Amino acid sequence: GEDFAGVAAELSDDPSARDRQAQGQVRKGNGGDLGYFTVFDMVYPFETGAYSTAVGEISMPVRTSYGYHLIKVTDKQEALGKATVAHLYLAMPKNATASDSIRIEKEISVLYQRMLEGEKFEDLVLEFSDDRGSKEKGGVLPRFGSNRMVPEFIVAVSDIQDSGDISQPVLTSFGWHILKLLDRQRPGDYMVEVLELKRKMTKDTRAMKSRETVIDRIKSENGFKEYPENLQELLSAIDSSFYAREWSAEKVAGLNKKLFQLGGNKYSQHDFAIYLEEKQTKRGTTGLEVFFYSQYSDYANMKCIDLEDSKLEGKYPEFRLLMAEYRDGILLFNLTDERVWSKAVKDTLGLQEFYTNNSGNYMWGERLEADIIILNDPATEENVRGMISVAVDKKMSLKEIGLDTMSGVFVQSGIYAKDDNDFIDKIAWKEGLSESMPLAKFNGLYDGRSHNESSIIFAHVKSLRAPEAKQLNEARGLVTSDYQNYLEKEWIRLLKEKYTVVVHEEVLEDIQ
Structure with missing residues (x-):
């Protein structure tokens, strides 16, 4: 019948429960009153104990990673958010x-x-x-x-x-x-909050509850039995070299008693000692006994999961079929990569031979070789055309006569096919100088920073080029793709020659 707040102030290890000096004055203790909290504000065992206790009641002792707690629930309210x-x-x-x-x-x-x-x-x-x-x-x-x-x-x-x-x-x-x-x-309804709840769950200790449930089921289904006295014997045999992280499982090589059995398998002291030797570097400042039992728990749980994993395909036919599909898919992927995809990229001689034998499939259409000239000042057009005529007579390029260095003059030379740009499609495809046109009509060539609304454009067509085969480096992507298709067809042809394929039409008909 003693007052909860009074007992908390007297005996609780939480210093905020009792009056204390702070910043030159006495700060009154809270008597254990933690105020309001909601889900994820406290560690899961504490939260569970609080939510499971009625208002005005005191919980049974609750164990958390911080110690043991008695929880008195003084009020519950709708979540504030x-x-x-x-x-x-x-x-x-x-x-x-x-x-x-x-x-x-x-x-x-x-x-x-x-x-x-x-x-x-x-x-x-x-x-x-x-x-x-x-x-x-x-x-x-x-x-x-x-x-x-x-x-x-x-x-x-x-x-x-x-x-x-x-x-x-x-x-x-x-x-x-x-x-x-x-x-x-x-807080919103479940559909609004579910993603945030899942995010918090994955970062909270309660995420381990489902794993613990699965492990408990595995132990129950597979006759898990422990031998604590043998575990204690192993702990007693570990010497001080463990503190220096220099301990070896060979020091307890003679200890082979069972620690636990699971699903017909027996796990000995030495089995766990080998595992413990690998983990000793992760001990940090944790005491030996605490570390030992923690690692034993992890070891036993790991063996439970390993056992369940080994039985999944036998227990769940759908999973077995799915795994077979994955294995077959990965095998096919690796084989196809080896014989088709990567081979087409790495086999440069084979690719060259395939291109040589099929070069007629990779043709340029009719093209023209031309200089595209842009003038920002239309008044210079007559002078520029005259310079081009002189260059043609002297068999000089426009660059050689310095046309591209003149202010407000832009020259672009190249070989052009249909649909390369709107301007090339507009001009007459014949040798010589084309008519000039307003540059602003051709968005792909007009640059507001370099040109103006008065800029004009015309072309100097140097030659017409008949259709011709593309060079390998001009069609490498398409040739490589076709070579891969060729390699795949050849591979399938060889497989059909080597293996007989029988189709059971009646079964196929039933599936359809």
Whole structure:
């Protein structure tokens, strides 16, 4: 019948449960009161113990990685979610007296009344709030969940109905507050939250629960039996060299008693010693006994999973068929890569021979060799055409006469096929100089940074080229693809010659 808070203050290993000195003053203990929290705020065993205990009741002892806990549930509320709140805060002075408390309560009540009478919350915060970190921002606090504030604060936020509403004055261990709700985002339904829940689950210790359940089932189905006395014998035989990470399983080579049996298999002291030798470098600062039993648990669990893995194809026919399909698919992929895909790339002599025998399949259509000339100033066209005529007479290139170095003149030389660009498709395909056209008509050639709206374009067609075979380097991608197809057909032909294929038409008909 003793008071829970009093017992917590006296006996709990959590220092926040009892009064303590902090920043020159006595900070009152919380008596074990952790405030509100929601899922994923606490470690899983603690959370389970709290959620499984009724309001006003005390749980059975709960073990976590931190120790043992007794949990008294004082209240449960609908999940707060995340809230954004502003507050006007009047702090309690250090070592406050009763008269201080009365005075500050009157001050907060007056400010609350002024808000009700229409004065702006933000103006009063700026003038009176003791929270220097938030008063310049209208009292706005960082967005928070239920585990980030003291219980009185959370209750007050939960009681505010709508965004923009304010609370009555709220007393916490820090002082008096008036809260203004700016935004509250409660948890959505399952379909909205499921992805975030899965993300948190994978990072939480509870993700191991499903694995533990599977291992327990494997042990039950396969007659798992341990021999603790033999495990203790092995632990006692480990000498001090283990602390220096220099221990060897050979030191206990004579120990071969069973540690456990599983599915007809027996695992000896020496089997585990070999495993332990490999793991000793990962011990860190963990004590020998704790490390030893932890590694034994991991070892036994690993053997359970290995056993189950070896039986999957026998237990689950669908899985066996799927694995066979995967194996066949991987085998076919590797063989095809070796005989077709990679071979076509690596076999340069074979590729060259294939191209030589099939060069007629890789033909250029009719093309023309031409210089494309762009002039930013149309007034220079007559002069430029004259220079080109001189170059033709002297059998010189336009580059050799310096045409491409003139200001506002751009020369592009090449061999062009149909559909290479709109301009080439527009001109007459005959030797000589073409008609000039506005450059702006051809988006693929017009560059607003180098040209202007007056720029013109014409061509100097030097020769027409009849259809001809492409060189290997001009058609390598297409030739390689065709060579791969050829190699695959040849491979299949050889397989058919070597192996007889029988199709059972009646079975095929049934499937269809």
